[in-house]
Amino acid sequence: MFNLVLFGPPGSGKGTQSENIVSTYKLQHISTGDLLRDEVSRHTPLGTEAKKYMDQGMLVPDEVVIGMISGKIDDARDARGFIFDGFPRTRPQAEALDKLLEFKNTKIHLVLALDVPEAELTKRLLGRGETSGRSDDNEDIIKKRITEYHSKTQPVANYYNEHGKLETVTGNHSITDTFKMLAKHINKYLLPIK
Ligand code: ADP
Numbered sequence: 001m002f003n004l005v006l007f008g009p010p011g012s013g014k015g016t017q018s019e020n021i022v023s024t025y026k027l028q029h030i031s032t033g034d035l036l037r038d039e040v041s042r043h044t045p046l047g048t049e050a051k052k053y054m055d056q057g058m059l060v061p062d063e064v065v066i067g068m069i070s071g072k073i074d075d076a077r078d079a080r081g082f083i084f085d086g087f088p089r090t091r092p093q094a095e096a097l098d099k100l101l102e103f104k105n106t107k108i109h110l111v112l113a114l115d116v117p118e119a120e121l122t123k124r125l126l127g128r129g130e131t132s133g134r135s136d137d138n139e140d141i142i143k144k145r146i147t148e149y150h151s152k153t154q155p156v157a158n159y160y161n162e163h164g165k166l167e168t169v170t171g172n173h174s175i176t177d178t179f180k181m182l183a184k185h186i187n188k189y190l191l192p193i194k
Helices: 014-025 032-041 045-054 062-075 091-103 118-132 139-162 175-186
Strands: 004-007 028-031 082-085 110-115 166-170
Touching: 004 014, 004 139, 014 028, 014 082, 014 175, 028 032, 028 062, 032 045, 032 062, 045 062, 062 091, 091 139, 110 139, 110 175, 118 139, 139 166, 166 175
Parallel strands: 004 082, 004 110, 028 082, 110 166
Antiparallel strands: none
């Protein structure tokens, strides 16, 4: 198994690059943002709870997210590996993920961080808001999401750096060039499947 975390601020291109990575390496994609939005649209109790935080640009509590992710890992037992997108977003989530994977005799092999200047992030998110229909893509909420990122999510990069797993890639090049840079790192562990 090969397990990858794709790390970066809101708007850094994690969703787009995840799609490229999934189609090239056939990893199982786990996006907590997508999973949470699915719970919200199905009006589940978890979704109702999560929506309160998401609409304010705040992170959903760790126990809610960790509980949700654990089942998803179990569901995909035979996967070639996982790509985690938007998770872990706090240090407790990173520690919980390590424990979940250890229980399955595996681990996180590589963390790829997308680094994009803040002005570019806001521009992209506002642009996306015009078409995405996402209730959290407006200027005030975007600011709040970026603040949450700096205070709670940035420490996750330090956590993985301490474990020698972090590689940073500048994400303000074209989608294709950014993917090439990410792929160079992944190829050290796993070859593309045609
Ligand atoms: P983005 O990275 O563009 O902000 P996501 O789709 O990853 O978008 O997440 C949208 C919202 O869902 C976040 O602002 C947060 O409220 C919630 N969320 C997603 N993943 C997590 C997580 N791992 N922990 C806590 N909250 C999360």
